[in-house]
Amino acid sequence: MNIVILGLSITSSWGNGHATTFRGMVRELNKQGHQVLFLERDVPWYAGNRDLPNPEYCQTELYQSLADLQARFTEQVREADMVIVGSYVPEGVPVGEWVVKTARGIKAFYDIDTPVTLAKLEREDYEYLHPDLIPKYDLYLSFTGGPTLDLLEQKYNSPMARPLYCSFDPELYYPELMEAKWDLGYLGTYSDDRQPPLEKLMLDAARKWPEGRFVVAGPQYPASIKWPQNVQHIHHLPPAEHRHFYNSQRFTQNITRADMIKAGYAPSVRLFEAAACCTPIISDYWEGLDTFFEFDTEILISHSAKDTLRFLREISKTERKLIAERARKKVMAHHTAAHRAQELVGYAKELMTVQQSLSRSSGMVSQEA
Numbered sequence: 001m002n003i004v005i006l007g008l009s010i011t012s013s014w015g016n017g018h019a020t021t022f023r024g025m026v027r028e029l030n031k032q033g034h035q036v037l038f039l040e041r042d043v044p045w046y047a048g049n050r051d052l053p054n055p056e057y058c059q060t061e062l063y064q065s066l067a068d069l070q071a072r073f074t075e076q077v078r079e080a081d082m083v084i085v086g087s088y089v090p091e092g093v094p095v096g097e098w099v100v101k102t103a104r105g106i107k108a109f110y111d112i113d114t115p116v117t118l119a120k121l122e123r124e125d126y127e128y129l130h131p132d133l134i135p136k137y138d139l140y141l142s143f144t145g146g147p148t149l150d151l152l153e154q155k156y157n158s159p160m161a162r163p164l165y166c167s168f169d170p171e172l173y174y175p176e177l178m179e180a181k182w183d184l185g186y187l188g189t190y191s192d193d194r195q196p197p198l199e200k201l202m203l204d205a206a207r208k209w210p211e212g213r214f215v216v217a218g219p220q221y222p223a224s225i226k227w228p229q230n231v232q233h234i235h236h237l238p239p240a241e242h243r244h245f246y247n248s249q250r251f252t253q254n255i256t257r258a259d260m261i262k263a264g265y266a267p268s269v270r271l272f273e274a275a276a277c278c279t280p281i282i283s284d285y286w287e288g289l290d291t292f293f294e295f296d297t298e299i300l301i302s303h304s305a306k307d308t309l310r311f312l313r314e315i316s317k318t319e320r321k322l323i324a325e326r327a328r329k330k331v332m333a334h335h336t337a338a339h340r341a342q343e344l345v346g347y348a349k350e351l352m353t354v355q356q357s358l359s360r361s362s363g364m365v366s367q368e369a
Helices: 018-031 066-079 092-102 114-122 147-154 195-208 239-247 258-263 269-276 305-314 317-334 337-368
Strands: 002-006 035-041 059-063 082-086 106-111 139-142 161-163 182-187 214-217 231-234 249-254 281-283
Touching: 002 018, 002 066, 018 035, 018 337, 035 066, 059 066, 066 092, 082 092, 092 106, 106 337, 114 147, 114 258, 139 147, 139 337, 147 161, 182 195, 182 239, 182 305, 195 214, 195 249, 195 305, 239 249, 239 269, 249 269, 249 305, 269 281, 269 317
Parallel strands: 002 035, 002 082, 035 059, 082 106, 106 139, 139 161, 182 214, 182 249, 214 231, 249 281
Antiparallel strands: none
């Protein structure tokens, strides 16, 4: 297929999780023989932080404004087999309106932030998506599955809502033999809603086990936070160092955003990346997590510091390795970027079949008339 993607960014992974998602999926689409044109708004905060300015697996073009986009890329959008607009694209509503009016092929919206998007729609915050635009997209691709897909179809009238979860790159995330520096680590930018569970599940555990070694890596934590003496804080960890970070832990902690807990069925890419590194995961609970990992045998669920400490101090090295190996086997079988590319193409074929069937039905009706 000839695919055009209008996304937040593929050239810069600075401050966003979109770039790595697009990179993995687009690279795999290219391997499968599809051609991709990626269109990205040139904004100053990414301009000075482009860690992949020219991906070799797609054509990448920067545009300056909506007018510039329309002037230079109308033909490509019109002729593409599929056009995908991503969440958080600047001026996403007028961009989307232009795409659905212009494109002759499949028109899709790829929501990498579904719970956040739906919360914004409830507040009538239409930063990059408007309820009136959803029915105009043939396909709504969502980072969140489960009941959210029914909500998108029934409340917001999406013709077809399907999950397209985050994924990981097996070439970047894999086990490495090294000595564990920490008993438990956490990787994540500070957020008000994640801090209370981080305190409850991890930092309180550190306070109760002074001999334990803990680490939190991520920016924007307030200076007012009083880290326990046995908790190291790393202010910034670039993506290139994530694999080494996971492989340096006996266990890794997963904490989920409040909007994603509320929606359920919204796995973080950190889950898949940590599992790919064969690092056993201690996670908070949310609805649908057991559809991705089996509790106790592939992932450990903590509700308190007491639970966390029990896992850290009582699980044997042999059992810990078995849990991690089972989780790695699961993500390698279902959650790589190659799987997402295959799923995307599968949805496109499904939609084409439906559209062809409707076209034949309408043709027969007109002939009978």
